[in-house]
Amino acid sequence: MPRYAMVIDLQRCVGCGACSIACRNENNVPDGIYWSNKITETQGTFPNVRYHYIPTLCNHCGNAPCVRGCPTKAMHKLDNGITMHDPDKCIGCKYCEFNCPYGVIYFNWRKPHTFWRDDKALIKGGTNSPKEEAQKVGAKVVPYYNPERDDTLPGIRPKGVVEKCTFCDHRVNKGLLPYCVEACPADARIFGDISDPKSEVSILLGKFRPFRLREQIGTEPHIFYIRDFNPAHYQPTKGGV
């Protein structure tokens, strides 16, 4: 059985956000919820400042606090290492969200996609209402609804339960890459089986010194970051007193 992991090459990542947009489309993610997200940091004091960008998603931890804490096993591990969620078993206690050290789990506070459920047209008789728009393209709730998401998880999760990245398990089951990996124009995301020493992820992890987020708390995150993007130059110097 493979153990899936992802390497994110920060030198290749340009921070375009295509991963996040692709994720929303693929997984019918509602507004206000971010399966794929980012951490941006500005360091230094003006005028010597730099901007850093770290893409984030569920770390599919080996020792996942969300799985350990879930009272009904709604949050659970698959044999391939993916941390999966079953909304039918979720009681909406939000302990996984509370317990996640990475801030990648979100709660559906209301019925998702409220905008597309609105039946008021902007111009009566002139434009479609959002609800009509979705109905006319034959979609479920949102016009860009992806029915393939239903393979392993309700395509749109109901209110009162949490949701998060599943490494696009519905695609992985079919031998396809997670959609964020597919959509990345810079090939900054590399996905594969970390238990296979010949996989691309294993080769990269042997070649570059990776880091993981909050590694010290022992959660064994399976998102690895390598390299950094920094074109800055400086003249050789020993500093001064």
Added chain:
Amino acid sequence: MSEKKGLYGTWLVVLGIAILLGLYAAIRLFAQGHYLFNTNDVIIWSLPLGVYIFLALTSSGLTLLAGIPLVLKVKKYEPFAKRLVFLAFATLLGGFVAIGLELGSVEHMFWILFSPNFSSPIWWMGFIYSVELVVLIVKFWKMHTGDWHSGFSNALSVISFLLALIAPLMIGSVFGITESRVTYFGPMMSVYSLVLGLLSGAALFMFYSMIFHRVTGDGAVESQTPLYNEFATIFGYVAGVAVILTLVKFAIESATVVPEFLVYHQFAHAFGAWQGFHVEVLLGLFLPFVLLLVPSVRKSVGGKIVTSALILVGTLMMHMEILLAGQSHPVGPKAEQYPAFISYFPSIWEWLVFVFALAIMLLLYTLGERYLKLAEVPE
């Protein structure tokens, strides 16, 4: 007599209105979702959960106190036993109302039974309190039918006592074992929960008994004045332990340089502070503790009411403060969508959940007191 009847009727009407409002809030929550709360993906748990923690821990405290006559067999406290067991049950039920309305999908609750996760402190907390509720009901029924000390009845006392010891430790571990939030103090949270539970349990019993005495002019309470004075001393000792633990907690907070604690300090003053001490701790714990050291205050009905009322409000505020402070800053990428530091004030719907839980609890107290002979002692 007619004045008392009028008061009783008015009281029932007030509780009825509160319960109707609570039911309305529950319907709106289940129909529209928990966005009606002033919560978000940073402040995830709010007033309803704080109320649950407060009531559940108070119930544990009451059960532990009931253990003095029922488990430790200190016979002179037997006149308190039946009322303590009943209050513990009714208070826990109020807590269940609060947590039930906090959960997003309460209809999936049966999975707690069919898909249990034994590594989850929430599962253990839910399981232990559910068993505790059943044990308390059966124990109360046994006492009500005159069976106080049979083997089965004694076993129920011991089981409920042990469950009441473990349950607060579990509530503490729900917070204490979160890797992502160091501000919850790890294992200390469990001990702190147990002590605060015992404290609020003692405060509730004292407050309730004195108010009951004032409202009904019940002679039984008056005749037991020495016993209540002795109980006030126990109350003072428990407050003393809570004061020491709180001082240790403050010492850790003020000595640390862990970044999360520095953010925590910003939030620590949400309710106001004096010399670095939170107002709810000063007025809700330290002040009543000092008052309880004065014998004349400890022995007077007014002193008992004031100190227990201060501690009841104080412990609820302390639970809320701890709950919110640990969630005051967004974790990881959530800082992209939310400010670095978030404040909170409950919405009307959260207040209604609070009112609903209290009203159910108070209605049970009222009916229990009227129909179930709570001052009964074994023959």
